[in-house]
Amino acid sequence: MLPNINLLPKEQDTKKKNLGKLIVYLLILAIIVFYGINYFLVNRDVREEERKTDVLSTQIADLQKDIAAINNTPQGVLGNSINFALTEKIDLSKVIDVAMKNTAGSAEFAGISYKNNRAEFIVYFDALNDATAYIKKLSGNELFKTVTLTSASAFTDITIDNVDKEQDLEGTSRYKAVIAVTLDKKKLQSGGGK
Template sequence: MIPDINLIPKLEKSQQGSKFLYILLGIITLLALTLLIWQYFTAWVEIVELQREESNLIAQRDQLNIDLATLQPGNEGSLEQSLQFVEMVSYPISPLINEIQGLQPSNSYLRNYTFSPESVSISIDFETLSDVSTYVSRLSNSSYFIDGQVLSITSSGLGEELGTDDETDFDVIPRQSVEITLLINETYLATGGVQ
């Protein structure tokens, strides 16, 4: 029989290297798992906090909607609208009405006027177009108003107003209905009509 003689030395270094590699791989795996578990619990805590904050914000939104609904009445009356307008407009109205009526030519009729914070809209009937141009030029020269704009001019005869337009009557001169918007000179009005 041939004796079994092994002259090649055993390689234990390679086993130690592979053990070191397995230990290093195990440590890296444990660190990765630890990091993932830490991120999971951190994200879970943040989700719980965000859900709590979301429920608080929803409750605040609902409360603000309820408050807004109580503050916005839907056309409850002209008294409240009048009070809001009076609080919004901070200029005297009487001098403006006096100026508008004082500059009117004879045989003209002030039908309607509405005020806004910066302007006055008026509706006036005139007999002729020359009366319209005279009135507009008087308004543009007035110190109470910065600018005036004629929005519309419509003519209506006596028969049209009564609803009987049987035939054209050349003896009736149609009246001119004019819509004018005037921008208020607030500094002149605030000083009481004195420059």
């Protein structure tokens, strides 16, 4: 009797086992490559963040030195600052006196605002001719470098007696003029303004 030898199924089993092992090895290799790439990317990011942290630490140290130097400044610097502020102050009472003194007739000085070397006057007039005359008077004063009419608008005074009545801008209107002036600081500090 001849023995029953079946070689074919054994070869198929080894091929299946080899293919399975190959797939497992490729998966393991892919996982290793994936984690290796991530390790290098994360490592690079960590080094970059450490470098940024070092730069920020250096900046903090420099700023703390600057703060310490500012806190330790001698009082002479503060005194110089106060003296400078005292020499730069401007007495606006002269400006207000000139603005009020030049109002004539129906003109009514309503207010002033000041910023840097510019002042704005608000003046009420019965006629625009009065506003023009007022601006000419201010232009002739040595305290002002420039005098310009910023805006002029008509309005009607409303009182308790005429609140119900229809307002007539032609007959009883007044004018609000906003006049901008540039101040001459040297003249103000030296006592100018007549």
